[in-house]
Amino acid sequence: AQSVTQLDSQVPVFEEAPVELRCNYSSSVSVYLFWYVQYPNQGLQLLLKYLSGSTLVKGINGFEAEFNKSQTSFHLRKPSVHISDTAEYFCAARSNDYKLSFGAGTTVTVRA
Amino acid sequence: DSGVTQTPKHLITATGQRVTLRCSPRSGDLSVYWYQQSLDQGLQFLIQYYNGEERAKGNILERFSAQQFPDLHSELNLSSLELGDSALYFCASSDDSPEAFFGQGTRLTVV
Secondary structure, eight states, rough: OOEESSSOOOEEEEESOOOEEEEESHHHHHHHSEEEEEOOOOEEEEEEEEEEEOOOEOOOOOOOEEETTTTEEEEEEEEOGGGGGOEEEEEEEOOTTOOOOOOOEEEEEEEE | OOSSSOOOOOEEEOOOOOOOEEEEOOOOOEEEEEEEEETEEEEEEEEETTTTTEEOSOOTTTTTEEEEOTTOOEEEEOSSOOGGGEEEEEEEESSSSSSOEEEOOOEEEOO
């Protein structure tokens, strides 16, 4: 199974500033990568996914992520955040063993 | 709305008891996954079923069991409950693609 590391547990950011959330995974062999968002008291919502093809992936709410095979990374970015982006973000990876492994999560707090 | 329905939303029970969590996958999805989310261990994969058969197993305790029925809904049974089993339990479903769609979760509190 994949191992996923999210390098930042907490990211405070001001409104309209850019944000980057870092994620590394353990193996570059046949990996599928995802970012999920969890708003308070809610379930996990899929933000974006990398299955194959273009290494730059665009998702919902203006988020994008770049798959970097040589660095085994899948960092999430947004050029300008809103207060409503305050949430916990999870990076996840899956190989051919069907197990979706999650990172520990990054809490993003957007301040006015 | 992901299309995955979990019931109940909240459950409070005493130590030593047994509970059943239910999940209805998105229409047409054959795979169901169960996850446990706790503050100390994060999101842990428990088990996956595909069209009624167990496909993958994660960190699921022996006191826990699951099954997927012919109508594709799934149940997670937790028995001999301990305080440490208090957590948010998520169900997710998928079709043949690698991505999974999550329900809103069942918050279990063991007192």
